[in-house]
Amino acid sequence: MQIIGILNVPKNKNMKKYLVIGNPIEHSLSPKLHNYWLNKNKIDGDYDKKLLTEEKVEEFLKLNQNVSGINVTVPFKKTVINYCTELTTLASSSQSVNTIILSNNKIIGDNTDIYGFEQSLKDLNFNGLNKTAFILGAGGVASSVVIALNNLGVKNIFISNRTKNKAEALAKDYNLVVSDWGKIVDFDIVINCTSIGLKSNDNLGLDFSNIKNKIFYDIIYKPKTKFLIDAEGLGNQTIDGKMMFLYQAQKSFEIWHGIKPEINEEVINLLHD
Numbered sequence: 539m540q541i542i543g544i545l546n547v548p549k550n551k552n553m554k555k556y557l558v559i560g561n562p563i564e565h566s567l568s569p570k571l572h573n574y575w576l577n578k579n580k581i582d583g584d585y586d587k588k589l590l591t592e593e594k595v596e597e598f599l600k601l602n603q604n605v606s607g608i609n610v611t612v613p614f615k616k617t618v619i620n621y622c623t624e625l626t627t628l629a630s631s632s633q634s635v636n637t638i639i640l641s642n643n644k645i646i647g648d649n650t651d652i653y654g655f656e657q658s659l660k661d662l663n664f665n666g667l668n669k670t671a672f673i674l675g676a677g678g679v680a681s682s683v684v685i686a687l688n689n690l691g692v693k694n695i696f697i698s699n700r701t702k703n704k705a706e707a708l709a710k711d712y713n714l715v716v717s718d719w720g721k722i723v724d725f726d727i728v729i730n731c732t733s734i735g736l737k738s739n740d741n742l743g744l745d746f747s748n749i750k751n752k753i754f755y756d757i758i759y760k761p762k763t764k765f766l767i768d769a770e771g772l773g774n775q776t777i778d779g780k781m782m783f784l785y786q787a788q789k790s791f792e793i794w795h796g797i798k799p800e801i802n803e804e805v806i807n808l809l810h811d
Contacts (some may be wrong), residue, residue: 552582553583554581554582554583554584555584555604555606556572556585556606556608556794557585558585558586558611559588559598560587560613561590561592561614562612565736565760566611567759567783567808568609571784571809572787572791573585574808575799578799579797581797583606592614595614595617599640600621602640603643606794607637607638608637609636609637612677613678613733615635616635616678618638621645622638623645623646624644624645624646624647625647626647626648628648628649631685632649632652632682634651634678634679635648636678636679637786637789637790648793649682650787650789652682653786653789654782654784654787655682655683655686655757655785655786656686657781657782661781664727665691666687666690666692667691669691670692670694670726670727671729672695672697672722672725672727673698674699674730676701676704676707677731679731681711683729683731688712692727695712695714695715696725698717698719698720698721702718720743720744722746725752726752727752727754728746729755730742730757733758734765735763735764740764742764742765749774750772752774753777755777758778759809760778766778780806780809784805784806
């Protein structure tokens with residue numbers, strides 16, 4: 539399988555090209571969603587997905603100047619920062635890029651994950667005042683979740699990661715409290731920011747069996763993870779990453795096209811087909 543290369547230029551030279559990069563990438567529903575919105579809004583464009591390896595990211599970004607916009611998923615949200623010529627305020631403050639604008643030989647990194655996560659909790663009337671959050675994982679999306687939680691009023695945030703020094707680095711930057719991996723702290727909401735759960739047999743290996751009446755949030759939107767299935771079985775409220783995914787995509791689309799696409803039942807059902 540050839541992982542890197544110049545994308546085929548659309549037959550219509552005026553057609554704009556967009557895509558999502560990541561590894562793995564098979565699970566991504568971004569093409570399905572964005573192509574639906576492109577069609578609905580009568581925009582002459584096409585959205586695809588591309589599997590990359592870490593060492594090929596720079597080459598890909600520099601070779602594909604015929605692309606107008608790129609979404610970035612696991613595990614490249616921090617990697618791409620090294621190759622951006624500019625960062626928006628949100629991308630800089632989070633040190634995480636999930637949306638790229640390519641224009642006039644510039645590679646501009648932006649962040650719509652903050653908006654996506656924050657809006658998904660606002661939909662549920664989540665009030666962060668006097669709440670404690672527990673974040674699992676210190677990868678590319680964790681800082682976005684922290685900033686969104688702060689915006690919602692959550693000031694007491696614990697973080698745990700298998701590689702402790704990564705959690706410590708984030709804790710220093712965002713005033714978090716580090717908890718050893720495997721230790722379950724008292725929390726109101728716990729968020730899985732790891733990629734553990736993308737595969738059906740994935741297991742975080744953490745014991746939440748005594749936790750009840752809390753909120754369990756997983757940024758993974760498909761499939762439904764063991765993390766959420768187990769929590770639901772114990773009577774906890776569970777939230778998957780579906781609405782975060784939709785809202786971050788909506789914001790990316792608006793950045794690229796100047797149009798805020800509608801999120802309705804038809805759009806939500808696209809993720810279940």
